[in-house]
Amino acid sequence: MKIDYEASKRYWDANACGKDPIVAGNTMGSDPSFALYRHRCEVRRLKRFADFSGKTMLDLGCGSARFGIALSPLLSAYVGVDISAEQINLAKKALCHCPHVRLFAGNVMDYQAETTFDTVYFSGLLQLLNESDVIEIVEKAYTWLKPNGLLITRDSVVEQYTLFHRNQPEFAQPRNYSCYRKKAKHLAFFPPSKFALLKERDSCSVLPIILPFVIRKFLSRKAYTRICEAYYAAAYRLEPMLFPLGRIFDYRRLRHKFFVFRRL
Numbered sequence: 169m170k171i172d173y174e175a176s177k178r179y180w181d182a183n184a185c186g187k188d189p190i191v192a193g194n195t196m197g198s199d200p201s202f203a204l205y206r207h208r209c210e211v212r213r214l215k216r217f218a219d220f221s222g223k224t225m226l227d228l229g230c231g232s233a234r235f236g237i238a239l240s241p242l243l244s245a246y247v248g249v250d251i252s253a254e255q256i257n258l259a260k261k262a263l264c265h266c267p268h269v270r271l272f273a274g275n276v277m278d279y280q281a282e283t284t285f286d287t288v289y290f291s292g293l294l295q296l297l298n299e300s301d302v303i304e305i306v307e308k309a310y311t312w313l314k315p316n317g318l319l320i321t322r323d324s325v326v327e328q329y330t331l332f333h334r335n336q337p338e339f340a341q342p343r344n345y346s347c348y349r350k351k352a353k354h355l356a357f358f359p360p361s362k363f364a365l366l367k368e369r370d371s372c373s374v375l376p377i378i379l380p381f382v383i384r385k386f387l388s389r390k391a392y393t394r395i396c397e398a399y400y401a402a403a404y405r406l407e408p409m410l411f412p413l414g415r416i417f418d419y420r421r422l423r424h425k426f427f428v429f430r431r432l
């Protein structure tokens with residue numbers, strides 16, 4: 169599938185409409201309290217990968233900059249780039265009081281960094297780029313990183329080797345212009361001569377989604393929303409314990425994963 173960036177831009181512009189910046193780039197499930205739960209788990213995990221205090225970060229495909237909002241109090245500089253002007257507008261509103269934050273609306277393929285960074289972050293972007301562009305942007309990211317800097321990706325990848333899903337093909341998701349690649353293919357974008365893989369982690373446990381899914385049809389919208397808010401707040405606290413369970417029982421073929429690389 170060839171991804172049409174103009175169509176993708178329209179989709180992400182529409183997705184930003186009237187939304188909270190934490191939810192706008194985070195489309196899995198339609199439930200805002202689940203989106204908030206997932207966001208908080210992902211930020212907690214990201215903070216465990218590195219100490220971001222006083223560091224600089226380039227966030228490519230930053231969307232409404234939910235990670236910039238979470239990390240900017242720690243960072244000395246944060247630069248976010250996104251093709252969707254509407255997502256960038258949400259980010260600008262949320263981060264307008266931060267002089268060390270710069271946000272640009274435009275295609276990452278046209279972006280030229282003026283400096284080097286401690287971290288380059290791709291969250292949900294590489295799955296939205298055509299293969300030749302992934303190769304090009306990873307090469308550029310190498311030059312935009314300081315030596316020993318971190319390149320972190322968070323994308324949906326197809327696991328081939330789970331018990332029930334052997335040799336699953338890659339697949340395109342026309343609804344949101346994504347191309348979900350096999351994990352091996354995703355990793356092959358990062359040549360071992362340039363990047364050392366330090367960590368691989370699921371972005372969060374999605375096991376808690378089961379209960380709301382079951383109770384939804386028995387409750388009014390208002391009651392469901394109230395219950396979900398409290399439930400997901402508790403699930404966030406329990407998630408570090410749920411996570412190992414998830415690894416045993418969760419056989420989804422498509423998984424949101426963090427990969428952390430060190431620039432050599």
Ligand SMILES: C[S@@+](CC[C@H](N)C(=O)[O-])C[C@H]1O[C@@H](n2cnc3c(N)ncnc32)[C@H](O)[C@@H]1O
Nearest residue numbers: 180193229230231250251252275276291292296
């Ligand atoms: C899945 S969302 C993730 C947003 C944010 N990084 C997050 O994790 O919440 C993907 C983002 O990539 C942006 N995007 C897609 N193609 C792009 C491109 N060629 N250049 C810049 N941004 C792009 C979309 O506008 C969207 O905001």
